[in-house]
Amino acid sequence: MTAEEIKEYLREVHHPAKEDRDIVDLGMVQGIEIGDGSVVVTLGFPKQRDPLRKYIVGATRATLIRHLGNGIKSEVREVEIEAPARKTGTEFTKETLLSVKHIIGIASGKGGVGKSTVAVNLAVALARLGYKVGLADADVYGPSIPVMTGTEGYRPEAENINGKDYIVPLEKYGVKWMSIGYFAEKGQALVWRGPMASNALKQLVLQVNWGPLDYLLIDMPPGTGDIHISLVQEIGIEGAVIVTTPQTVALADVEKGVNMFRLESIAKPVYGLIENMAWFTPEEHPDEKYYIFGRDGGAKMASALGVPLLGRIPLVQSIRENGDDGTPAALSSRPDGVAFVELAGKLVKQIN
């Protein structure tokens, strides 16, 4: 009589609540000891109550008696085992991002100021400066990174590392991109309830195999709500830049954005303001500047809030067109492309 033979007998015991799989297959058999005229089988049960536990033990006893006959004594013992940890997104913490040196949030007090445009171009510009860069599109309601980078239609794959599934980011223009938009069909509206949205967000940052990065930029959703606070805390954002337009009316929004990072529960540095659409330059008159939203608004805001003005980006048609056709302006050697590269340099200096 061998343990293998006993194991074969035990395969006749099925667990009716677990797709009727047998107890060997389910990994419930913890031990088979064969002595002189005796067999001891140990079954493991999870700590939580299994309503079929008695039934399984009884069926195992019956099976052993039936096969071993009268001459051999059999015994079934029970042990309690820890349920194996379930592999879900929740086990991914900011510790999984150890290979990322700096996680920087790109935020704004209000929507539509060009935050995503700045985030994408800043990422490309940092890559042009030779840094390893990733960008996570944390705007789960209105992801715009796929269009702005011409990566619509990318369907991410999972990669198993040490028993955990990670999402593989897409690499283009020297930057690794990740967006919830890669998981949705084109034109499909994304509807999330609060907790789902923040979970999706965390997964989109923490469950991605970014590999070694110098900078991971997070294009934060517009506004300054709860979702932002948990994002900053759980993802481990190191600091932020705030994007604004020059109007005086925007000051209150910018203040909200800056103050969010100054909350006691967050307390992260704001590296500075980026003034977007600082002036308008027509395509056919590249040397002219029209301060249609007022002059030096960004500089005044920055000094009022006590943060540096990192840079000013003009309102030019090509930035919008490049956003629409997926070839970020920062790739070009036009003045607006250069402005983004200079901005990236300033940011690096400020962070360090």
Ligand SMILES: Nc1ncnc2c1ncn2[C@@H]1O[C@H](COP(=O)(O)OP(=O)(O)OP(=O)(O)O)[C@@H](O)[C@H]1O
């Ligand atoms: N400097 C600029 N010059 C020209 N167009 C710009 C500039 N900045 C942004 N835009 C255009 O303005 C529009 C809004 O920009 P974007 O989507 O980046 O804003 P956002 O702040 O991310 O918006 P949301 O709050 O919806 O996420 C886009 O069409 C973009 O191409």
Ligand SMILES: [Mg+2]
């Ligand atoms: Mg956006």
